[in-house]
Amino acid sequence: MGIFSKLAEWLGVKRKECNIVVVGLDNSGKTTILNKLKPDDSQTSDIVPTIGFNVENFSSKSLQFNAFDMSGQGRYRNLWEHYYKDCQGVIFVIDSADKLRMPVAKDELDQLIQHPDLVSKRVPVLFFANKMDHRDALSSVKCSTLLKLDEISNKPWHICASNAITGEGLDEGVNWLSDQIKSYLRDLERRRR
Amino acid sequence: MAEITSREESKGYQDYEGNKKWLNAHYDPLASLYTFSQCIALSDINADGENKLIIADLGTGTYDMKLKVYRGTSLMSENAIIDLPTGVVTFYMDLTEPRTPAIAVASGSFIYIYKNLRPYFKFTLPSLPIDEKEESAWIQAKDDLIDVSVLREILDGLRSKGVILTVRSMKFLRLPPHELSTFVTLHKNSPLKMQTVVTCLETLKKSHSEDDAISCLVLGTEHLAIYILDPEAFTILTKIDIPAVPVFLSVNGLYDVDYRIVVACRNGAVYSLKRGSEVKKPVFQLSAQPVGLQRIGKNIVVACMDQTLQCYSTKGNKLWLIRMPADILTMEAMEDKQKGFKGVLVGIENHEVHVYRDKYLVNVIKTEDAVTGIKFGKFGREDSTLVMTTKGGSLLIKMLKRTAKFEEKDATTSSGPPASQQQKLNVPKKTKLFVDQTLRERNNCVVMHQQFQHDLYRIRLEAARNYAESLNKSLNPISTNPQEPLKLSVHVNGIGPMFKLIVQLQNTSLNSPSVGLFLTFHFDSSLYSVEKTLIPVPFLVPGLNYTFESYVECKSDKGISDTIKAYLCRRSSSTPIITGIINMPVSESIIVS
Incomplete structure (x- = not known):
């Protein structure tokens, strides 16, 4: 990092960069959420099932995010773990209308939490209980009990109900995530010194 | 609320090893679904990318029969069925967009077709001639x-x-x-009609093999026939008569190209029908009535009522048989394309569901109740979902974990051939002599066989001649004359030159004693000298053993031996009654000196 970029960062002109992975079962709305988080002029109108993964960039008020939008289909889920190593945050998207597959989501979450690349890190995990507008959607509280989120002890986590189509609830979640990532990065730097 | 408590109840089963490969997605003990595997189907009937669960509920068996459709964990719709359902399938009947498959329910002598969950068409089986x-x-x-x-x-x-x-x-x-x-x-005033009943229902793709291609319906009836129906006009395309009542069907292929229908019948016979061929005799006959039939690759797997799971090749050769710990209630194929897994699920009376890959048990699922209906496939958006209904009417939905592996390690410990059987034996190569000999035998087989037969007849003739002669001369030690039931045996003791002959006599009759007999010996007087040449035999009581002894001296020192014959004679007749032939051993004295 050159002296100018450091200066720019300190002055708040250039934002700090961080990598996050966006995971969740297929059809939960990961791509739609990221699409909504992008600036208005670069949003697309048609969302298709992701194959493999996409890299999306978006920014909050203080951070520049490199988001790995992973495919949620069963056959691509084994790709997720390869991106855990150098990520500073995780977004886990839940389809709150798909009550049947909650145990599958829980199984995938357990594998994520216990993965060797993440188990000892205090990486913040943000949950979106997506499709809150859906008629038989579960509440965010119900989602967190079904996924047993209260049993996650070594990572900061937050759940918020969202609607990716209207963008409801997304900002709240992203703000929480950027605060957490900043403190996490600060923590890392302090330890390095 | 009921769901949460039930999940807790099933915790005990969660700890079971085999259940850890599965995620418990849903358990409803109060679903009151009474059905079996043929009446369960999984299909995307709304064309929205989510598969629904379609179940024909048998109700109490006399009323309350319903066609139920589940979307996720909730009941989406219910349709009443008039008669007992015997099969449910979904199939694409046209090419109109959106591609929504129709549901076909076999019930009584009708097939009811539903489209978009509304009654669409009723097909009636043709009536039969009346006596x-x-x-x-x-x-x-x-x-x-x-x-x-x-x-x-x-x-x-x-x-x-x-x-x-x-x-x-x-x-x-x-x-x-x-x-x-x-x-x-x-x-009496209504006309008399002969109606048959549908026993089983399947689908057969018409001309394309894609997943969403148009399919024909294949159905078996109580009156010994298989019908193939056109999916658009519901006319009978083909009727095949078979010799027994079909109960299970397994259909492969395309109607317009080539197809094969394997039919298991109520009497245990299994037939294989091909396009344009007549049914003659069963491919194989089962030892008991079938409770399930599946084709896995090229093999036919049948579950039987005698607690066995049997596998046959398409030609009817039995490949393997496994015994189950209890009665088999149902059987279903399990295919996971992602994992490349093909197997069968077997629901057993002792509250277990076994997963078999080939003949190897790879997983055991324990349930609270005996499972009567099983379906494996895509439900909702999850590809490998296991839907089960139990005897008590509960509904279980389990999903295979992404990380679950069915290992063959169970196979080596349980049944199957031991590992040593797989080792190659060190068989030596065929020698030139062996090859030549084989060639010679192959070229001269007729001559060799004739020669062998000729010699065999000679031996038999010789044996018969000798037998007749010995009968004539009473040369055998057991009397053939029923008047004189006597048995004689002779032993030689000693190493020479002095021997002791021990003659044993027995009257083998039940209660007629023998009198007036004597023993005599015939020998070469230049070689032997016998101490007592004539021994009078006393009154012989039936059943007792009499022993007589005589010393024999060998006179020769040339190391040669001869036979001595012992005759049992009657005073009045010159032919002996029985004869004992004694092969005298070589006198040992020569060796000593």
Whole structure:
């Protein structure tokens, strides 16, 4: 990092960069959420099932995010773990209308939490209980009990109900995530010194 | 709330090793679904990317039959069915967009077709010819020419002759005497019809093999026929007669190209039908009635009522047989394309579901109740979902974990051939001599066989001659004459030159004693000298052993030996009754000196 970029960062002109992975079962709305988080002029109108993964960039008020939008289909889920190593945050998207597959989501979450690349890190995990507008959607509280989120002890986590189509609830979640990532990065730097 | 408590109840089963490969997605003990595997289907009937669970519920068996559709964990729709359902399939019947498959429910002698969960069409099986005598009997009853007891007698007579009667006649014969006349007055004016009943239902792709290609319906009936129906006009494309009542079907191929239908019948015979071929004899006959039939690759796997799971090749050779710990209730194929897994799921009476890959048990799922209906496939958006219904009417939905692996390690510990059987034996190469010999034998087989037969006859002739001679001369030690039931045996003791002959005599009759007999020896006097050449035999009591002894001296020192014959004779006759031939051993004295 050159002296100018450091200066720019300190002055708040250039934002700090961080990598996050966006995971969740297929059809939960990961791509739609990221699409909504992008600036208005670069949003697309048609969302298709992701194959493999996409890299999306978006920014909050203080951070520049490199988001790995992973495919949620069963056959691509084994790709997720390869991106855990150098990520500073995780977004886990839940389809709150798909009550049947909650145990599958829980199984995938357990594998994520216990993965060797993440188990000892205090990486913040943000949950979106997506499709809150859906008629038989579960509440965010119900989602967190079904996924047993209260049993996650070594990572900061937050759940918020969202609607990716209207963008409801997304900002709240992203703000929480950027605060957490900043403190996490600060923590890392302090330890390095 | 009920769901949460039930999940906690099932915790004990969660700890079980085999259940850890599965995620418990849903458990509803109060679903009151009474059904079996043929009446369960998974299909995307709304064309929205989510598969629904379609179940024909048998209700109590007499009423409350319903077609239920589940979307996720909740019941989406219910349709009443009039008669007992025997099969449910979904199939694409046209190419109109959006591609929504139709549901076909077999019930009684009808196939009900539903589209978008609304009744769409009812197919009625063609009525069959009625027995003439039965028809005339009913006509006479209608015109009051015969009374009910005579009608009953006629119908009973026809039934005992093996005539297949109409449903009305069978109901009539079942009634108690005082209800007969009311039954006849109620029904006599409606025309008599012979209706058959659908026993099993399957689908067969018509001309393309894609997942969403148009399919024909294949159905088996109680009156020994298989029908293939056109999916658009519901006309009968093909009718195949088979010798027994079909109960399970397994269909492969395309109707327009080539297809094969494997049919398991109620009497345990399994037939294989091909396009354009006649049915003659079963491919194989099972030891007991079938409870399930699946084709896994090229093999046919059948579950039987004698607690066995059997596998046959398409040609009918039995490949393997496994015994189950309890009665088999149902069987279903399990195919996971992502994992490349193909196997069968077997629901057993002892509250277990076994997963077999080939003949190896790879997983055991324990449930709270005996499983009667199993379906494996895509439900909702999850590809490998296991849907089970139990005897008590509960509904279980389990999903295979992404990380679950079915290892073959169970296979080596459980049944199957031991590992040593797989080792190659060090068989030496064929020698030139062996090859030459084989070639010679192959070229001269006729001559060799003739020679062998010739020699065999010679041996038999020789044996017969000797036997006849010995009978004539009484040369054998057991008497063949029923008047003289005697047995003689001789031993030689000693090493020479002095030997001791021990002769044992026995009267083998039950209660007739022998008198007036004597023993004598015949020998070469230049070689041997016998101490007692004549031994008078006393009164022989039946059953007792008499022992006589005599010393024999060998006179020669040349190391040669001869035979000595012992005769048992009667004073009045010159031919002996029985003869003992003694092969004398070589005198040892020569060796000593």
